[in-house]
Amino acid sequence: MHQWDLSPFTVTPAARLLSRCVSVGAVSQEELDSASSGPSPAFSCHLQEAEQHIRMQRQLHELQLQLELLRVDELSADVTHSFHLAQRLQVLQRFGGHLKDILRDHKNLRQRLMKPLDCSSLPVQAHLHRCVVESTKLMMAFIETLEEKLSSAHIRDSATDRLKLLSTSHAQLLAQAAEMETVCSQVLQWKTVGSAAE
16 A cells, blocks of 8 residues: 555544543543533643743743843933934034034145245345245254154153053062062971971
């Protein structure tokens, strides 16, 4: 016989057990029919408790998810709230305007420095041109040395801070070494006293 010729319904182990109980007489067919049609206390009290337990767990899980969503909303409320976003937008706009002003001033300053001196200042007499050029070179050299000295002073300040930190670390290390020496000498004394006592 081909397997497709078999009945489309298969008998489950639970159905076999129930049919065996009916054939032995432990349970009647009417009891089984009444148990399947309506909730019977003989068969379904544990089932009802299990279903109720599962239902309560599902509700608890849903409530926990809702609580988690509320917590996430509360944490992100200050970021996504329009009041806070408007304040941040105003601060960013003010900062952007300030940067634009700085860039505009920077461009104006650069353009003023790039212009020839005779166009933007008082006319200089011909015999003083060399003095103006030399004084400009001296000013540029002064500015460069001033920048170098400022950067070296900043480096010196950070170096002195590091040197102070190094000296305090060295002092702490020496204190710990002295403490270790005293502990070692005490241990050696205890060892010699213990070996002499034996």
